[in-house]
Amino acid sequence: MATRLTADGQMPEKYGMILRAATKVFARNGFFNSKVADVAKAAGVADGTVYLYFKNKEDILISIFNDTMSRVLADLKVELETIPDPKDQLRHVAVSHLTRMSRDRNLAIVFQVELRQSTKFMEQFSATKVAEYFDLIGKIITDGQAKGLFRAQLNPKIVTKVFFGALDEMATNWILSRKKYDLVAVADSILDLFFNGVLA
Numbered sequence: 251m252a253t254r255l256t257a258d259g260q261m262p263e264k265y266g267m268i269l270r271a272a273t274k275v276f277a278r279n280g281f282f283n284s285k286v287a288d289v290a291k292a293a294g295v296a297d298g299t300v301y302l303y304f305k306n307k308e309d310i311l312i313s314i315f316n317d318t319m320s321r322v323l324a325d326l327k328v329e330l331e332t333i334p335d336p337k338d339q340l341r342h343v344a345v346s347h348l349t350r351m352s353r354d355r356n357l358a359i360v361f362q363v364e365l366r367q368s369t370k371f372m373e374q375f376s377a378t379k380v381a382e383y384f385d386l387i388g389k390i391i392t393d394g395q396a397k398g399l400f401r402a403q404l405n406p407k408i409v410t411k412v413f414f415g416a417l418d419e420m421a422t423n424w425i426l427s428r429k430k431y432d433l434v435a436v437a438d439s440i441l442d443l444f445f446n447g448v449l450a
Contacts, residue, residue, distance in 0.1 A: 262303070264293070264295060264299060264302075264303070265303045267293045267294070267295070268289060268290075268293045268295065268299075268300055268303060268304070268310070269310070269313060269314050269317055270293075271289055271290075271292035271293035271294075272284075272289045272292075272293075272310045272311070272314060273314055273354075273356050273357055273360055274292060274356050275288050275289050275292050276311065276314075276356075276359075276360050276364050277355070277356035277357075277359040277360055277364070278356075280364065281307070281311055281360075281364040281367060281368065282367065284307065285307070286300050286301075286306070286307050286310075289307075289310060308368060308370055308371075311360070311364065311365065311368055311371070312365075312368070312370065312371055312374075312378075314357075314360055315360075315361065315365055315371070315378065315379070316378065316379055318357065318361075319378070319379030319380070319382070319383065320379065322346075322350065322383070323379065323382055323383065323386065325346075326342075326343065326346060326386060327386070329342060329346070330342065330343075330386075330390075335399075336390050336391070336393045336394030336397060336399055336400070337394065337399060337445065339390045339393075340387075340390055340394075340413070340441065340444070341437070341441055343386075343387060343390070344413075344417060344437040344440060344441055345434060345437045347417045347421075348417060348420065348421065348433050348434045348436060348437050349434050351421045351424070351433060352424070352432075352433040352434055355425070358421060358424070358425055359425055361421075362418070362421050362422040362425050363422075363425065383414070384407075384410050384411070384414065387410045387413060387414060388406045388407060388409075388410045391404075391406040391409050391410055391413075392406050412444075413444060416440045416443075416444070417440065420433065420436045420440065421433065424436075
């Protein structure tokens with residue numbers, strides 16, 4: 251398989267074209283019902299061109315995830331440096347997470363539905379960019395504990411998974427729901443529950 255980076259460290263234009271096309275094809279037809287030929291046609295390239303960048307169809311699927319998460323993590327790391335309060339940092343992560351899902355429904359379907367059907371992805375789940383995402387959230391939690399904002403006796407790893415799980419579930423529900431509503435607005439309810447609990 252050919253390298254995915256150009257001499258200046260950038261992704262080749264066709265690589266990005268194929269990933270964008272694949273996102274639409276997988277979201278429309280489902281991963282298992284899609285063929286590499288369908289992706290190539292949607293991207294406007296020959297089937298052989300796809301194989302210059304990807305081993306197979308599953309490699310394309312996982313690359314959609316890794317490429318997106320690499321950009322998400324890079325953006326968040328820069329943005330969070332300008333936000334000193336851990337509570338505000340968590341709010342930013344929540345809003346950013348749901349905003350990305352809501353503004354690209356095809357990507358949301360691939361992330362929330364199609365990737366979960368990939369045995370290879372699920373086997374490698376903890377070793378993917380998800381681990382880096384969890385580390386980023388976990389650092390916010392531990393910083394908040396050190397500053398006395400979050401309960402010190404809570405396990406940061408559990409708190410991180412609960413926080414991510416709420417965002418993840420709401421994104422999935424938004425995709426599957428027949429009702430149209432503002433996904434990003436759900437962030438306030440998640441954060442209210444997260445910060446204030448359920449006790450009156």
